[in-house]
Structures are given as structure tokens and as C-alpha cells.
Amino acid sequence: MTAPESNQSVESLKDDIQRHVALTLGSDPFPPRKGRYYLGLCYSVRDRLLGQWLETQRSYYDSITKRVYYMSLEFLPGRFLMNYIQALGMEEECREAVRDFGLDLDELLEEEWNPGLGNGGLGRLASCYMDSMATCRIPGYGYGILYDYGIFYQTIVNGYQHEGADNWLRQDSPWVLRRGHFMFLINFYGRSEAYEDSAGHERFRWVDTESVMAMACDIMVPGHQNGHVTNMRLWKAISTRDFELEHFNRGDYIGAVQSKVESENISKVLYPNDTSPRGKELRLRQQYFFVAATFQDILRRFRKNNYSSFDCFPDQVAVQLNDTHPAISIAELMRILVDEESLTWETAWTICQKTFSYTNHTVLPEALETWSVELIGRMLPRHLQIIFEINRRFLDDVGKRFPGRVDLLRSLSLIAEDNGKQVRMAHLAIIGSHTVNGVAELHSKILKTRLFKDFDNLYPGKFTNVTNGITPRRWLMQANPALSELIGSVIGDEWIHDLSHLSELAAYADDPEFQQRWQEVRKRNKKLLARYVLRKLGVGINPATLFDMHIKRIHEYKRQILNVLHVITLYNRIRSGSVAHHVPRTLFFAGKAAPGYMQAKLIIKLINAVGQAVNGDPAVGNDLRVVFLPNYCVSQAEKLIPAADLSEQISTAGMEASGTGNMKFALNGALTIGTLDGANIEIREVVGEDNFFLFGHTEEDVHRLHSGGYDPVQIYESNIELKKALDMISTGFFSPEAPGLFRPIVDSLLAHGDYYLVLADYAKYVAEQARVSKCYEDPALWTRMSILNTANMGKFSSDRSIMEYARNIWKVSPLT
Numbered sequence: 001m002t003a004p005e006s007n008q009s010v011e012s013l014k015d016d017i018q019r020h021v022a023l024t025l026g027s028d029p030f031p032p033r034k035g036r037y038y039l040g041l042c043y044s045v046r047d048r049l050l051g052q053w054l055e056t057q058r059s060y061y062d063s064i065t066k067r068v069y070y071m072s073l074e075f076l077p078g079r080f081l082m083n084y085i086q087a088l089g090m091e092e093e094c095r096e097a098v099r100d101f102g103l104d105l106d107e108l109l110e111e112e113w114n115p116g117l118g119n120g121g122l123g124r125l126a127s128c129y130m131d132s133m134a135t136c137r138i139p140g141y142g143y144g145i146l147y148d149y150g151i152f153y154q155t156i157v158n159g160y161q162h163e164g165a166d167n168w169l170r171q172d173s174p175w176v177l178r179r180g181h182f183m184f185l186i187n188f189y190g191r192s193e194a195y196e197d198s199a200g201h202e203r204f205r206w207v208d209t210e211s212v213m214a215m216a217c218d219i220m221v222p223g224h225q226n227g228h229v230t231n232m233r234l235w236k237a238i239s240t241r242d243f244e245l246e247h248f249n250r251g252d253y254i255g256a257v258q259s260k261v262e263s264e265n266i267s268k269v270l271y272p273n274d275t276s277p278r279g280k281e282l283r284l285r286q287q288y289f290f291v292a293a294t295f296q297d298i299l300r301r302f303r304k305n306n307y308s309s310f311d312c313f314p315d316q317v318a319v320q321l322n323d324t325h326p327a328i329s330i331a332e333l334m335r336i337l338v339d340e341e342s343l344t345w346e347t348a349w350t351i352c353q354k355t356f357s358y359t360n361h362t363v364l365p366e367a368l369e370t371w372s373v374e375l376i377g378r379m380l381p382r383h384l385q386i387i388f389e390i391n392r393r394f395l396d397d398v399g400k401r402f403p404g405r406v407d408l409l410r411s412l413s414l415i416a417e418d419n420g421k422q423v424r425m426a427h428l429a430i431i432g433s434h435t436v437n438g439v440a441e442l443h444s445k446i447l448k449t450r451l452f453k454d455f456d457n458l459y460p461g462k463f464t465n466v467t468n469g470i471t472p473r474r475w476l477m478q479a480n481p482a483l484s485e486l487i488g489s490v491i492g493d494e495w496i497h498d499l500s501h502l503s504e505l506a507a508y509a510d511d512p513e514f515q516q517r518w519q520e521v522r523k524r525n526k527k528l529l530a531r532y533v534l535r536k537l538g539v540g541i542n543p544a545t546l547f548d549m550h551i552k553r554i555h556e557y558k559r560q561i562l563n564v565l566h567v568i569t570l571y572n573r574i575r576s577g578s579v580a581h582h583v584p585r586t587l588f589f590a591g592k593a594a595p596g597y598m599q600a601k602l603i604i605k606l607i608n609a610v611g612q613a614v615n616g617d618p619a620v621g622n623d624l625r626v627v628f629l630p631n632y633c634v635s636q637a638e639k640l641i642p643a644a645d646l647s648e649q650i651s652t653a654g655m656e657a658s659g660t661g662n663m664k665f666a667l668n669g670a671l672t673i674g675t676l677d678g679a680n681i682e683i684r685e686v687v688g689e690d691n692f693f694l695f696g697h698t699e700e701d702v703h704r705l706h707s708g709g710y711d712p713v714q715i716y717e718s719n720i721e722l723k724k725a726l727d728m729i730s731t732g733f734f735s736p737e738a739p740g741l742f743r744p745i746v747d748s749l750l751a752h753g754d755y756y757l758v759l760a761d762y763a764k765y766v767a768e769q770a771r772v773s774k775c776y777e778d779p780a781l782w783t784r785m786s787i788l789n790t791a792n793m794g795k796f797s798s799d800r801s802i803m804e805y806a807r808n809i810w811k812v813s814p815l816t
């Protein structure tokens with residue numbers, strides 16, 4: 001863009017901002033105020049995106065292309081403004097425009113509330129995938145729920161997590177386009193009534209239902225500087241107008257309105273559990289609500305092309321089930337095709353299996369969703385009938401192929417009998433899908449060889465792998481502009497669209513001048529973070545120390561406890577002077593615990609209690625500092641990750657399906673200390689064993705130790721430093737006011753068998769951490785390792801993942 005053109009575009013942008021402040025917000029544009037001008041800028045940027053969105057949607061219709069429907073109960077898009085500005089390639093323009101008003105773009109960006117419509121990795125992955133679908137021009141949409149309240153707002157009071165309501169829409173969001181004209185009626189409860197149709201066939205209809213409306217709310221998802229803009233369509237529950245007669249007849253107006261209000265509770269709040277569902281009725285209502293609304297929207301689009309039959313439905317529609325949360329879709333599409341479209345069961349079932357594909361995100365037993373037959377029968381009576389019929393036909397087929405294998409029938413059945421009749425949603429998703437994938441090679445192997453072994457034997461070729469990825473737009477270009485600029489200065493900017501170009505960086509790994517510039521960028525990012533921590537917590541941290549980060553949801557399998565045991569060990573070594581030399585470290589912890597997960601909440605308290613002791617001990621000084629950052633979210637991760645030296649990926653092998661934080665850290669040049677778990681294995685393969693700090697038992701070892709012979713007490717007894725650390729925890733060293741406070745944690749390790757093998761991996765972990773310190777003392781070596789990590793992360797772009805889904809699972813090609 002020429003100077004006059006850019007001046008002209010800066011001027012027109014300034015006009016738009018002030019016009020929106022005046023005419024959209026109804027506020028006086030003078031004097032310029034941060035809050036008002038932030039919204040003025042948002043609406044001006046939105047205007048520029050809407051045009052591209054309309055064009056993109058038109059191109060979908062014109063090309064009658066097959067579309068992907070990525071169904072997810074969670075999305076974690078992060079703040080939109082900077083992502084939109086960079087996708088439109090107008091960052092400089094915006095900076096200049098707001099500067100002319102005496103404002104600073106970086107300050108305006110902080111005005112935006114994080115849309116926390118997800119818990120962790122699964123939700124963020126869905127948003128990275130949306131960004132890549134748009135950037136790779138894969139025709140598709142994300143479907144979910146517009147919760148009024150997202151993941152709770154975490155504060156730390158006296159070391160304990162407190163949950164606050166995340167009323168993120170209280171100031172209305174400039175990004176949410178409410179589509180009042182797209183309202184669908186969603187039914188619940190009632191009963192399924194059999195009747196005979198004119199051809200004498202038995203048919204079913206769902207009657208006497210209670211209903212609520214689903215209103216579409218769109219949020220745009222722009223591709224990176226390619227004019228391709230798609231959207232997430234998130235459903236909001238709106239009460240229907242008609243009153244339930246029973247209230248009305250009693251003249252109970254308030255009661256009548258009450259039930260209306262209740263019906264709108266469906267989209268009120270996100271369930272805050274990361275990998276352990278709570279079988280709550282409202283949660284199932286949320287799942288069916290968004291599934292039913294989504295399929296009415298899918299059918300509306302399909303019917304627009306006036307196809308003569310549904311046989312081509314799978315050629316036009318690919319539905320990806322993001323975990324089992326949307327799995328009731330399979331029964332819903334069967335209901336629509338059989339009950340409403342009068343297709344035969346067989347035809348309908350074939351269409352279903354050709355339409356659906358399912359991604360599993362965890363092997364943790366407590367995370368595999370089941371719904372009681374009683375609850376489904378009450379809330380979705382017709383769907384239960386359909387699920388029983390799917391199961392009957394499925395077991396018939398299995399019985400024919402494997403006569404007499406009652407055990408097989410029991411293990412494969414959709415219905416679990418052991419704790420009251422439960423519908424296994426993963427089994428429904430597997431049977432009703434043409435493809436099932438895990439999210440990293442080890443995880444996908446475990447699905448095939450352990451968790452769903454019988455299904456893999458039954459359906460050879462159905463199980464596959466698509467290793468997770470992250471979008472380089474948000475996680476490098478946006479989060480780490482200084483490093484992006486340095487990279488661009490030597491290899492250009494193609495990596496933004498094709499991350500494999502990063503490999504060209506490897507040539508600079510030993511280049512002293514480049515190493516120098518790399519170190520400067522990293523120092524600058526660490527100083528920036530130190531300033532943020534001082535502002536947020538009033539805690540001073542020294543940017544010259546090794547920044548060691550463990551930021552993710554709090555869960556025992558992620559082993560924040562193992563990290564704390566290492567911190568206490570270092571603390572004891574420093575206090576006792578038993579180590580000749582210690583490399584000063586700052587330990588960063590951040591993450592939310594599910595409100596009902598008491599052990600995780602106690603782990604947060606332990607981290608803060610240990611931090612208080614260490615930070616307050618004059619004998620330690622700057623050598624060791626512990627920081628727990630409250631309210632971990634996407635925008636906080638964008639500040640933390642570019643400043644990290646060490647990335648903690650220390651889960652019990654076989655339990656972290658993939659991890660995606662591990663990819664974000666390595667992409668930004670942090671080195672990983674980790675186990676052979678999830679995507680750590682594939683990261684180590686590409687960055688090289690020498691550039692990865694590995695420790696711990698393998699998944700095979702864990703499986704073997706879980707089947708017997710593991711004695712954590714023996715390890716405790718035989719390791720002095722470990723015993724000392726555990727004794728300090730259990731005797732109240734970190735909780736003098738309540739000596740037994742952390743007993744449950746120590747009991748889980750010693751008395752209850754240490755299921756997550758914390759003690760088994762302690763010694764190797766501490767030893768590997770010593771190797772980390774040693775390497776860190778050699779800046780040339782560390783910088784070389786850091787550059788080689790970034791250089792080799794091309795594989796972990798979500799563009800690669802999405803193109804694998806498109807080619808191997810969805811069978812769609814990018815729009816040209």
C-alpha cells in the first residue's frame with residue numbers, strides 16, 4: 001500500500017472509529033476515551049470483516065461445496081481484536097489511527113474480556129482448528145453454545161482458589177452477531193408415540209414435549225490475509241412465547257414466567273470440568289439443545305440445494321464430533337431421517353455412518369461419558385428407542401460374526417449394565433462414525449490396542465490418528481511479535497501460512513550474531529512478563545533467572561505435585577548449602593481446578609503455601625521464587641509462553657492424550673522437560689533427543705506397574721531428599737496453622753498407592769532438572785537448543801492437522 005493510500009486508509013479508519021463512537025455507541029467522541037474508542041475500533045474492524053464474510057458465504061453456495069460442521073461444546077478463541085486486525089493486515093494502520101487519538105493500541109487490546117467458552121486443551125484446539133480451516137480455505141463452520149457465563153473467574157485468597165462468575169457478555173460483545181431470524185424450536189421430554197402410516201408401516205412421533213428456542217449467534221473467524229471468513233455459530237436458549245397451560249389455568253403468571261426463565265438456563269453456563277463430566281441433567285440438555293439446533297441448520301442449508309434425495313447428504317455434509325459431547329447427534333439424525341423424512345432405517349443408518357467422524361481426547365476412565373438410560377428415556381424418549389434399535393442391530397451383527405462371544409457383546413454394547421443401565425456415548429460415536437481418531441500417535445495407539453481394542457478388531461481401518469496442532473498466527477505471530485520479526489528478518493514470512501518454512505532457521509542455530517539477537521528477544525519478553533507480574537501481583541521477579549513454567553489445568557495426572565516436590569528439594573538444598581552451585585529459577589504455576597475437584601484445589605493451596613515459604617525465606621533470596629498466576633486464560637498464556645525458558649510437560653505417561661501447551665512453548669523457543677507422553681514424543685522426535693529433557697517411566701512401564709508390584713513407600717523410605725520433602729508437607733512445615741492440611745496429598749502418594757507414579761519418577765525428574773540447570777549455564781548451547789526447537793516445530797501447525805482431516809476424513813478440498 002502506498003503512503004498516500006495508507007494515509008487515506010488511516011484517515012478513513014479514524015472517521016469510522018469516531019462515527020461508531022457517536023452513532024453506534026451514542027457517545028461523545030471528544031475527548032477520546034479508551035473504553036469508547038476500543039469499541040469504536042472493534043466496530044470499524046468488524047465492518048471490514050463482514051464484507052469478506054458475506055462474500056465467503058456466497059462462494060460456498062455458488063460452488064455448492066461440501067461443508068464441514070465442527071461440533072464442539074467448547075471453544076476458547078481468546079481475544080478477537082488483534083487476531084482480526086492481523087488477519088486483515090491492518091495492524092500498522094490501527095496503531096497509527098489510535099495513536100493520532102492519543103491512545104495506545106496495546107492498551108486498547110487489554111480492554112477485551114476473554115471469551116472463556118471452554119475449559120482447556122479441547123476448547124482451545126477447536127479454536128485453533130477454526131483459524132486453520134479459514135486460513136486453509138476449508139469450507140466449514142464451528143457449532144457450539146453461547147454461554148452467558150464461561151469458565152469461572154479464578155481468584156486466589158489466602159492460597160485457595162475462589163470461583164467468580166464469568167459474566168463475559170455483561171457489556172455486550174461487538175463480535176457476537178445475534179441472528180434473530182435464525183430461531184429453531186428444540187423439544188425435550190414428552191413421549192414417543194407409535195402409529196401406523198398410510199403404507200401400514202409402524203412409525204413413531206415425539207409428542208407432548210416441552211420446548212425452547214435456539215437462536216443463532218455468529219462470531220466471525222477470518223483466514224489470515226486471504227479474504228476467507230467463516231464463523232462459529234453458537235446457540236443461545238430463548239424461551240418460547242406460549243405458556244404451559246397448567247400454570248396459566250392456575251393463574252400462576254409468575255410460575256409460568258419462571259419456567260420460561262428456567263428454559264433459558266440451558267445456555268447459561270459452561271460446565272467447568274476438564275476431563276471428568278458430571279452426569280447432570282442440565283448438561284445433557286445442553287448437549288441435545290446444540291445438537292438439535294445445529295442439525296436443523298444443517299438440514300436448512302442442505303434443502304436449499306433442492307436435492308431429490310438424501311443419498312447425497314454425506315457428499316455435502318461432514319460432521320466432526322469433538323469428543324462425545326455432541327454424540328447424541330447420531331440418534332438425532334436417525335430420528336430426523338426415519339421419523340421426519342420417512343427414510344428406511346437401513347438407508348438412514350448408511351447416511352449417518354458416512355456423515356459422522358469422532359475425535360477422542362482422553363483415555364481417562366472417569367472422562368468417558370455415559371448417560372443413564374433412565375435420564376435419556378425421560379428427556380429424549382424417542383432417542384432412547386433409536387439407541388436401543390442401533391444397539392440391537394449392532395449386537396446382532398457382532399453375534400453373527402463372533403458367535404458365542406457373550407463377553408464381546410457385553411464389552412461392545414452401547415449399554416453398560418454394571419452400574420445401572422448406562423448409555424456409553426463413546427460406543428455410540430464409534431459405531432455411528434466412519435472414522436475415529438486420537439489426537440497424538442501414542443494416544444491413537446492406546447485407543448486401538450487398549451481402550452477400543454475390540455472395536456478396532458471389528459472395524460479394521462476405522463481408527464486413525466491426527467496429531468493435534470496449534471495456529472502459528474495466534475501462538476507466534478500475535479503472541480511473540482519480537483521473535484516473529486527476528487525470524488522474518490532471516491527467512492521471510494512464509495512460515496505464517498506454511499510453518500514448515502521454520503526449518504530454514506536451523507542454519508542459524510550456531511550463528512553467534514543470530515544467537516545474540518535471539519537472546520535479546522527472549523530477554524525482552526522476560527522483562528515484559530516481569531512487568532506484568534509486578535502489575536498484577538505486586539511480586540518482583542528477576543528476568544535473569546531461569547523461567548520454569550507449568551501452566552495448564554490442575555489435575556493429578558498432570559503432576560503439579562511432582563514439580564512441587566522438586567521445588568522443595570531445591571529449597572532444602574539451597575537452605576542446607578548442600579549444592580555447591582545453584583542456577584537461580586523462577587517457577588511459574590497457573591491453572592484452574594474444577595470447582596468440585598477437591599484434591600486439585602488442595603494442590604493449588606500447596607503450591608501457594610510452598611511459594612510463601614520459599615519467597616519469604618531470606619536464606620533463598622533470588623535463587624528461587626514461586627509465582628502462582630490467578631485466572632489462567634488464553635490471553636495470559638500469550639504473555640507467559642514467549643518468556644518461558646523451560647516448559648513442564650510431566651504427565652504420567654499414557655494419560656495426557658496430546659497436550660497442546662507443549663507445542664506452543666517449543667514453537668516459541670522454550671525447551672521441554674517431559675515424559676514420553678502424548679505429543680511430547682513427536683516433539684522430541686522432530687526437535688532431536690539432544691534438544692529435549694526426557695525423564696520417567698514409559699506408558700508400557702506405567703501399564704505394568706498399575707498391574708502390580710509398585711511400592712511407593714519403599715521409594716519414599718530409600719530416597720532421603722524425597723522423604724524430607726514429603727515429611728515437610730505432611731507435618732505442616734508449609735501449613736503451621738493446620739499441620740494436617742495437606743495430609744490428603746501425602747496419603748494419595750503413600751497410603752493410596754500413588755496411582756499417578758509421582759514417586760516412581762521423582763529421582764529421574766530431579767536429576768534431569770539438574771541437567772537443565774547445567775545447560776542453561778551455557779548460553780550458546782541453550783540458545784542453539786532453543787533455535788532448533790522453534791526451527792523444527794513445523795509439523796505442529798494446526799494447518800497440517802486440518803489438512804489431514806480434510807484429506808483423510810472429511811474428503812473436502814480447499815476452496816480456490
Ligand SMILES: [N-]=[N+]=N[C@]1([C@H](N)O)O[C@H](CO)[C@@H](O)[C@H](O)[C@H]1O
Pocket residue numbers: 120121122123125274275361362439468656657658659660678
Ligand atoms: N478433554 N480432553 N482432553 C484434552 C484436554 N484436557 O482438553 O484434549 C486436548 C486436546 O485434544 C489434549 O491435548 C489433552 O491431552 C486432553 O487431556
